[in-house]
Amino acid sequence: MGNLLSLVGFSDSGGFGAIVSSIMHVTSERFLGVCRVSVRLMPDISRKSRKGRPALRNEIELTGTPNQVEWAERIRLTVAQEFDRVAKAFQARIAVQTGEKQSETRTILKILEQKRAETMSIHIAGYFIREWQDLSDQVRQMIAKDPRYHAIRDQRATRRRTTI
Numbered sequence: 001m002g003n004l005l006s007l008v009g010f011s012d013s014g015g016f017g018a019i020v021s022s023i024m025h026v027t028s029e030r031f032l033g034v035c036r037v038s039v040r041l042m043p044d045i046s047r048k049s050r051k052g053r054p055a056l057r058n059e060i061e062l063t064g065t066p067n068q069v070e071w072a073e074r075i076r077l078t079v080a081q082e083f084d085r086v087a088k089a090f091q092a093r094i095a096v097q098t099g100e101k102q103s104e105t106r107t108i109l110k111i112l113e114q115k116r117a118e119t120m121s122i123h124i125a126g127y128f129i130r131e132w133q134d135l136s137d138q139v140r141q142m143i144a145k146d147p148r149y150h151a152i153r154d155q156r157a158t159r160r161r162t163t164i
Contacts, residue, residue: 064125072125
């Protein structure tokens with residue numbers, strides 16, 4: 001059967017520099033050497049980027065230098081797409097499952113949505129640059145570290161042992 005998380009392998013998302021500059025309105029202010037940059041996504045493009053769901057919140061304030069904020073916004077777009085890709089893989093799996101497995105996969109999807117909300121609510125540009133610049137299997141790792149996923153994995157292992 002294999003691990004359910006193996007469905008969500010690495011995907012190259014490509015670059016978004018030109019897109020980011022065309023969909024963001026950036027304002028900045030400097031106070032005591034710290035730059036606060038406010039980034040507002042244009043609503044119509046934001047909706048299109050995630051099929052009806054806003055890609056990022058309408059008004060997002062990241063802290064960092066203007067260059068860090070611009071870089072982090074590009075990274076955030078790829079992170080949002082990665083969460084979408086993983087969610088789509090789990091939703092496809094739910095469509096073919098029944099009973100306990102389907103319920104467990106729905107729980108994993110809830111974990112994913114919680115991790116997405118936690119990640120996207122971070123307002124420090126350096127976090128996205130440090131943790132998400134090289135996108136690999138961060139989303140899978142976040143799910144795998146969650147205690148609810150551990151419980152699901154253990155339940156599945158117990159069911160396999162009892163059916164043998």
